[in-house]
Amino acid sequence: MSLTGKLETDVALKASAERFHEMLCSRPYHVSNAFPGKILGVDLHEGEWGKEGSIICWTYVHDGETKIAKQRVEEIDSKNTSATFVVIEGDVLKADKSFLLKLGVTPKGEGSVAHWTLEYEKLNADIPHPESLLEFCSQVSKEMDAYLSSGQA
Incomplete structure (x- = not known):
């Protein structure tokens, strides 16, 4: 059994690709306004909001537990509305040796589609694949979309 894995999902959005990407990459501190319960x-922690190389720490509720994830912004491409984040500390790394999140947001009709990719290497074969984290990314996307569509952002 391989210890490396890749999970992907698409989330339909009403918000434009640019607005969604800008909120998550340049103003992630607003995500807690969109999804305050999670x-x-x-x-x-380091750098500047929306800049590659910056270190951001997320405190979130997943599977009923408060967790943290410290991530480095590996790449932000505003032109192509994509980004890559590497988890460097936190609860995710209790199960995974490495964890990478990729986001690509593509215009579609009057809205857009967020495409999430999780790439990881588990510490051992007994650890389940992180499907619940992929679902969490989907839920966050939907809540951000509702927030952006409500005109509050």
Whole structure:
């Protein structure tokens, strides 16, 4: 059994690709406004918001537990509305040796589609694949979309 894996999902959005990408990549501290019950805080530890190389720490509720994930912004491509984040510390790394999140947002009709990719290497074969984290990304996307569509952002 392979310890490396890749999970992907698409989430239909009403918001434009640019607005969704900009909120998640340049103003992630607003995500807690969109999903206050699950995203408890987003803190900048190094660098600048929306800049590659920055270190961001997320405090969130997943599977009923408060968790943290410190991530490095590996790439932000505003032109192609894509981004890559590498988890460097936190609860995810209790199960995975490495964890990478990729986001691509594509215009579609009057809205867009967020495409999430999780790439990971589990610490051992007994650890389940992180399907619940993929679902969490989908839920966050839907809540962000509702927030952006409500005109509050």
